[in-house]
Amino acid sequence: MKRLTSPKIMLMGLVLVILLLYPFFLKSSFAQHVMIMVFMYASLGLAWDVIGGHANLFSFGQAAFFGVGAYTSTMLYMKLGLTPWVGMFAGGGMAVLLGLMIGFPTSNLRGHYFAIASLALLVVMEALFTNWTFIGGAKGISIPVVNDRPWLDMQFHQTKTGYYFIIMGLLLITMITTWLILRSWIGFYLRALREAPDVAASLGANNLLYRLIAIAISAFFTGWVGSFHAQYVLYLDPPSVMGIDLSVRIVLIAIFGGSGTLWGPVLGAAILAPLMELSRVWLGGLGYGLDHMLLGLLIVILCLIEPNGVIKLIAQPVNWVMNIAKVKKGVLEGGTP
C-alpha cells in the first residue's frame, strides 16, 4: 500500500480537485465543451488501448461500437421512454454483442489483417445504418428536447456543467476499471499473448477467450460513451457517430499519447482534443480543412521525433521532478500497468 502522502498520489489528488472546480470558475460553454471533449476522447482512447495496446489488435472499427451505443440508448429513449442512464448500459451491452460477433470470425487475424478487417466492418456497418429507415436512415435522429427533468433525461440546456460531471465520472470509471482489469490476470494473459502468442498458447492461454474479453471490455466502454455523446449532441446520423473519422481520431489519440500505458491515451486526449476544438474555431473560418491539415502535420512530426508517443517525451522530466521529491526512481516510468 502506497502512502497517501506520496507525491504521485498528491499530484493526482490536486489534478482531481482542479478538475472538480473547473466548471465553477470557467463558466463559458466553450471552455466546458473543450473539457467534455477531452474526457470523452480520453475514455475512448483508453477503451481502444485495451485491444490496441494490450491485445495488439489495431481496431479501426471503434466507431461501430460508439454508434451502436448511441443508437441503442436513443432508440430505447424515444420508442420506450427509457432513461438514458439505463440506456447507457444497454448501449454498452449491444456494443459488446457486436464485438463478440466481430471477434469470432476474425479470431485468426493478426496485425494489419485485423486492422483492415475492422475498417471494412465499419464501412459495412455505416452503410447498413444509413439504409435502415427504422432508425432514421441517412436523415439521422433528433432527440426531442425536454426541459423539466434534466437529470432523469440526461439533458442540460442552460449550462454544460451537468454533462461535464457525467463524462468526468464515466472517464474515472473507465480508467479505474481498465486499470484493475489490466493489472489482474486478464491483463497478464493479454500481454503474454501479445508478446509471444504461440508460446503463451502452448502454455495453456486461450487466445480466443482473452481476445474476446479484451474486445468486450473495449466495446462496452466505447458504446457507453457513445450513449453519452448522443445525449450531449441530441442528434445522431451514421457519418457523425459511425464515421471513419471518429475511428481514426480514437486511434490517433491513443497512439499519440502513448499506447500500452494507462496515462498515454489520457495525455493524448488532453493535448489533441483541445487542439482539434481550438483549431476548428480559429482556423475554420479561413477555409475548409486547414485545421485538420495541421493535425496531420503534427502527427507526422511526432512520429518522427518520438515514435512511442508523448508520454515517453515527458516521462523523463516528470521522473526527474519525482526524484527531486525523493521518490523511488521510475515510479511513473510509462505509468501502470
Add this chain to the structure above:
Amino acid sequence: MDLFLEALVNGASLGMAYALAAIGLTIIWGVMEIINFAHGDYLMLAMYISFFSFSLLGIHPLFSIPITFGVLAVLGALTYLTIIKGVLKSNVLLSQIVVTFGISIFLQNGTLFVFSPNFRAIANIPWLTGSISIGGIFLPKTLFIVALVSLITCLALFYFIHRTTTGKTILAMAMDREMVQLVGVNADRVELIAFSLGIATLGIAGSCLMMVTYVSPRVGFLYGLIAFTAVALGGFGSIPGTIIAGVIIGVTEIFTALYIGPEYKYVAIFVVYLLILIWRPKKGLLGW
C-alpha cells in the same frame, strides 16, 4: 443473359483499374512491411493532376499519364526520404501505422483547402465518347481504354519485378531482407525505388480512373480501402493475386449495384473480403 455478360465485362474492366491502384500497395508492403494508409490519397492527388491538366492545359487524360506518373514518382521518393525512412528505422509498428494516417489527413485536408470539396469530373473526353460493341455486349470506350492501359501496366510491372535485376532485388528483399543485405545490396536504395514505384503506379491508375469517375478530396479513402481489400484478398505481396482480387472486387461491385441496389455495393465488396479472410486468414488467394 446479355445484361449479365455486360455487367461481367464492365465489372472486370473497372476491376482492372482497382487492381492497378492496388499493385503499388502490394509492392510497398512486400518490401518494407508498412501499410501505407495514405495510398488512396496519393491516388486522389493523381486524379486532380489529371483533371487539371485537362481543364487548364487541355491535355487528354490518356496523355497526362506520363505527367501523373512522373509527379507521383517524385512525391513518393520525397515521402520516403523525409518520413518513411525515419519511421522504418524506429521499428515501432504503431507509429508506422499512425504516420501514414498523418500523411493521409494532411493530403486529404490540404486538397480540401486548395480545391474545395466540390466533385469534379471530365464530362466528354475527346474521341472516347460512346461505347464499343463486342459481340453484342456494350462497353463504354473509356472503360475499355482503362482496362487496356491497366492490363498493359500490370504486365509491364510483372515483367519488371520478375525479369529485371532491380525488380528481382525488390522481390528478394520481400522474401528475405537480411540475406539480401548480406550479399551487399543497399537496402535503403531498394526501398526508395520500391516506394517511389509503388506511388508512381498510382499516377497511371489516377489518370485512368479520372476517365471513368469523379474526384473529390474524400475519394482517396474509399479507393484506398478498396486497394487494401484487393491486396489482402489477393495475398500480401502477390501481384497476380492482386490482379485477380481487383477483378473480383470490380465484378462484385457492378453485380451488387445491378441486382441488389447501388447503395449496397461497398457492403458487398467488404463482405466478400471478410468471407475470404475467414476462409484463408493468413494468405488471401495467392499469398505466400
